Amino acid sequence: MKKTEILVIGGGPAGLCAANAASSLGAKVLLCERDGVPGGQLVKQTHKFFGSEKQYAGDRGIQIGQMLLEQTQSDPNIEIYTDTTVLGIYEDGIATAEHDGAHLKIDAERIIVATGAAEKFLPFEGNDLPGVYGAGAVQTLMNVSGVRPAQRVLMVGAGNIGLIVSYQLMQAGVEVAAVIEGAPNIGGYLVHASKIRRLGVPILTQHTVLGAYGDGRVQRARIAQVDSSWQPVPGTEQDIECDAVCLAVGLTPLTELCWQAGCEMAYIRELSGHVPIVNEFLETTCSGIYAAGDVSGIEEASSAMVEGRLAGYSAAASLGHAPEKAAALQRAAQEELLELRSGPAGARILAGIAKVAEKGGRR
């Protein structure tokens, strides 16, 4: 049995910030990361972040991840277990994990779940062919491993991820045949869209992918226009030569551990799936279990970092660490979140949070 004050599950932006924040108030932290290197998806984000200085705007995601990780690694209060997958959280508060090829029990007084998100999938003919990739997989291959995912890609989804990954593909020497988007408008920031348009990549709104075809791997895809009820318009089909179809159709919270722990959950469309009901300090309905980052609603890495800090301060304060200092830091983090959510994208998140509040949460 491994004992710790605070167990942080997940070493992405939320988890790293949670660990650093909790430790800054004097708490002992164990951070479990299932990958070999903490950093979450930051390790593959070569683009510069927006937002304010507090969330490291102007720095690239990889630099932010590296900086947070160095802080965590050099902190004597924080122990990091990599290649460690947390498998369950039980009634008595004990968490179990696979660590070093063995089963490990963890007895933590508080748990912060920062497990992030998984990519959404899309139903179409041949969507199981090799060459149909999630946008995260494409980023992993080209930005972490330095391997070109394909020669010519059809990008599905013109949200920020679809647009940014399209640009990154071109930086890696991969051709982007087109970016298609089912909605009538481009979902991502115009600055990202303009960048790839200037490079000659068409962005086709109100288009969907009907199928991916090829002998054992993707060799072409068929797309078509959709009407206002998202139904393909007959006669608008066209074939695109490509050896990969990249799906950037959104993320969904990775909430298995919250479900299994017995946290009260709710489906909140604006937060992109089922999320744990949390209070204004990000504590779930299971006392002592907190949720921060994408697991409590899909947003950007910048807000995941602030949520991580808020959960870290809250968990540490609840154990009696520097409660007055913590109160001020908690308030500051809450204000920072409001500031981050003040734009048009934030309005959607705030609407989702209002729904969480209706269900008994209060953030």
Place this chain on the structure above:
Amino acid sequence: MRITEHPVLDFRRGEKVTFFYNGKAVEGYESETVAAALHAAGVRALSHSHELGRPRGIFCAIGNCSSCFMTVDGEPNVRVCVTKVRGGMRVEEQQGRGVIQYEEN
């Protein structure tokens, strides 16, 4: 194909190692996952579906989706997208669902 020039990134791949894919020697780097090394070697189908035998490749590349299960050094159902290459490693396309080997103790 590996990226040699990149405007933002500088890839430090580490030692080159040789591993075996279905008995054939393949070159990879110790910093790479098996999935990445096989991808660089042009291998796209890592497994086949059990019922219809349809090819399966990488989908998530972060150990979430189980699309890349292979047999590695005799151990079935290994997620090769999160398994690093080691020299001499034997990576095989898995036949069937795999049998878990229990150690007597």
